[in-house]
Amino acid sequence: DIQMTQSPSSLSASVGDRVTITCRASQTVTFYLNWYRQRPGKAPELLIFAASKLQSGVPSRFSGSGSGTDFTLTISGLQPEDFATYYCQQGYSNPVTFGGGTKVDIK
Amino acid sequence: EEQLVESGGGLVPPGQSLRLSCRGSGFIFGDYNVNWFRQAPGKGLEWVGFIRSRAHGGTADYAASVKGRFTISRDDSKRIAYLQMSSLKTEDSAVYSCTREAGLTSFDVWGQGTMVSVSS
Numbered sequence: 001d002i003q004m005t006q007s008p009s010s011l012s013a014s015v016g017d018r019v020t021i022t023c024r025a026s027q028t029v030t031f032y033l034n035w036y037r038q039r040p041g042k043a044p045e046l047l048i049f050a051a052s053k054l055q056s057g058v059p060s061r062f063s064g065s066g067s068g069t070d071f072t073l074t075i076s077g078l079q080p081e082d083f084a085t086y087y088c089q090q091g092y093s094n095p096v097t098f099g100g101g102t103k104v105d106i107k
Numbered sequence: 108e109e110q111l112v113e114s115g116g117g118l119v120p121p122g123q124s125l126r127l128s129c130r131g132s133g134f135i136f137g138d139y140n141v142n143w144f145r146q147a148p149g150k151g152l153e154w155v156g157f158i159r160s161r162a163h164g165g166t167a168d169y170a171a172s173v174k175g176r177f178t179i180s181r182d183d184s185k186r187i188a189y190l191q192m193s194s195l196k197t198e199d200s201a202v203y204s205c206t207r208e209a210g211l212t213s214f215d216v217w218g219q220g221t222m223v224s225v226s227s
Contacts, residue, residue, distance in 0.1 A: 046215045055213075098154075
C-alpha cells in the first residue's frame with residue numbers, strides 16, 4: 001500500500017493567514033492526489049483533485065501543487081470556516097489511502 | 108442537490124452482522140462507482156471497499172482488513188448501494204460513509220455517515 005504522510009499534524013493560525021500543508025507519498029502517485037477539508041462532525045469536502053485542480057464551488061483561496069511524491073495545499077487568507085482537519089488522498093493505486101490529517105485551529 | 112444518505116448503523120455484539128444502505132439522489136446513481144469509507148472516533152479515514160458502476164463491470168473490491176467479511180452490492184433501480192458486514196469485530200466500530208467516485212479517483216459527494224458500534 002502507498003503510505004501518505006502529512007505535515008504538520010497540527011498548526012495554529014489566525015484569520016487571514018496563509019497556511020501551507022504538505023503531503024508526501026511513499027512512492028509516486030503521479031498527479032493522482034486529492035485534498036479534503038473536514039469540519040468537526042461533518043463529512044469531508046473535496047477541495048482539490050488531480051493535485052492542482054480546484055473542485056467546482058470551492059473558493060479560490062485554496063490551491064494545490066506538486067506531482068510524483070511531494071504535494072502542497074495552500075490556503076491564502078484563512079477564513080473562520082477553514083478551521084478544520086485537512087486530508088490528502090492518493091488515487092493512483094488500490095487501496096486508496098489517506099494522510100493522517102492536519103488539524104488547523106485558531107491561534 | 109446531489110446527495111448520498113446512509114442508514115442502518117447501530118450497536119451489535121462481536122460476531123454479528125449488519126447491513127448498511129446508501130441512497131443517492133440528484134444524479135444518475137448507476138453511472139458512478141460507489142466507495143465506502145470508515146472513520147473511528149478521533150481517527151483518520153480508511154477505505155473499506157467499492158463497487159464499480161455497471162458500465163465498468165459492477166464488481167467490487169475490498170480492503171484487506173474486511174475482505175471475506177464484508178460484501179458490497181448495488182441496486183441501481185432503487186439508487187441504493189449496500190454494505191453487508193459479517194463477523195463484526197470491535198475494531199470495525201466507526202462511522203461508515205459512502206461516496207461517489209469522480210474523476211481520477213477523487214470523491215466529490217459524501218454522505219453524513221452512519222455509526223456502527225461493535226461491543227458486547
